[in-house]
Amino acid sequence: MRRARVLVQACRPRQWTKNVLVLTAPVVGGVAFDPHALAAMAVAVLAFTLAASGVYLVNDAIDVAVDRLHPTKRRRPVAAGALSVRAAWTAAAVLLPAALVVSAALSWQLLVVVAVYEALQLGYCLGMKNEPVIELVSVASGFLLRAIAGGVATHVPLSQWFLIAAGFGSLFMAGGKRYAEMRSREATGAESRPVLARYTASYLRFVWTLSAGVLVTTYALWAFSIRQVTANEWSVISIVPFVMALLRYAVDVDNGAAGEPEEVVLHDRVLLLLGVAWAACLSGSVYL
Template identity: 45%
Template sequence: MGVWRQRRRPRVAGTGRPSLAGEGHHRAAGTSGVRRVIKGLLREARPKQWAKNVLVFAAPGAGGVLNDWHFLWRSLAAFVAFCLVSSGTYYWNDIHDVEADRNHPKKSKRPIAAGIVSVGVAKVVGTALLGGGIGLGFALSWKLGLVIVGYVTITTLYSTVLKHVAVIDLVAVASGFVLRAIAGAVVDDVRMSTWFLLTTSFGSLFIVTGKRYAELREMGDQVNTRSTLEDYTTGFLRIVLSVSVGATLVTYCMWAFEGREVSGSSWPFYELSILPMLTALLRYVLILEQGHGAAPEEIFLSDRWLQALGLAWIVVFGLGVYVG
């Protein structure tokens, strides 16, 4: 019977000791692979998208309670809860669309589609994020928990069914923004004005429609990468943009006038806040017409004028709420 001889490690010249170069190489490769997966997991969570969850602060901010630490920390916790569940839904959306994403010029670079994060690992992480966010929501308030469950339900339906139905897909995505605003109100038990809800609803529809409009112009003949784009025309989306931006401005004006009446302020801060709001809306329309807007979060994070207008609005409106 033959005997297998044990393979010896290469020895370092002059020492008689086994070389550790091979082991070091394997350890380095393993560490690099782990880092790559961790970076992929973070990218898949899409932290840039967390900017959308700032809407959680809208109702308590407008209600004038964020200067109270009790309400502030609850709003921060609600923000974290939405960051967790939104990242979880991104995981499951990309798991569901992994094959389609591999045929998309940009989405093919997403960690799951690119094979950086396996589908199995993505399922575990996505489920953990959803569970953590929902659990945190119910821990803060059963009403907030229900709002978060509603958000997860709508986004799940969107990922599986609704995104394939033109117009309904716009409303479904816009409703996610509205639910964020509602979440901020229920976690701090702040009364929501009807005009506030209408402004949020039409503003959300404006942003979502702008995204579709930019995608349609950007993709051109490759509209098969998103099924509903085949049903849209630039003319139709321009009409929806016009209606939604106009409705956003009108309802915001009504909300501002209502705020002045309710507060009884002698200073016209609420009315003055209309100016930066109007300018920001027009600025965003211009950006859309210039061929941008397929990734709204990147526009908001990169356009200095939009940021300046947003800051101006926060200052003026904040003066109306907390000073005027």
């Protein structure tokens, strides 16, 4: 029982919250309450949970020596010695193919999305994480592919504005994460990921600001395009809590407190409230 609990902990269950992105396209597409769509969404979420868990185990097994020097990562089960490197590799060898099998059981399209996700994230673990820009895009792709998977799994067409907003939203999260890590490293002097030495704070702020600007613009265009179809104003109203949530999250990023985006979202009650308001407005545009 203890070994199973340690293994689950090594799979970073808190980061499974990212899989909520899978639900975005089905919810906006108006199929969230369709029984077949619900089953497809569950399969897609399960596939990404298995795939992400396998990737985290591979990453921790490769970085075990470096993680042991980090003030917080040294507490991870592999770095702390609670889970052996061999056990991490073995579990990953089961989880990664299992994710492909689960996705293939639903559709070949979802299989392709999950396979691309695994290939990119494993490439990140094996060396892309040390290459500036490439590693940013690799991290951002993890968010974007989750959003695409929801549409693919439920056969909801993905508009150009949705894809652009999701893409730059993903880059905003990745750029903000690196900027926050740099701010934290400057403040504490703690060991951090090597690629940060090849960035400057001004460059990461540029990436973060650029992606935020494009995200707000394309989201607004997407919201107005939804209004043309639904004939109500809720999608347009959703722009207000969306921008407020973005600005609230930016406060944490600028303070160096957003190294783990899911931790910020789960612990900032105001941000959670704004997120709920945004989701309610967006859902109202489709279901009211």
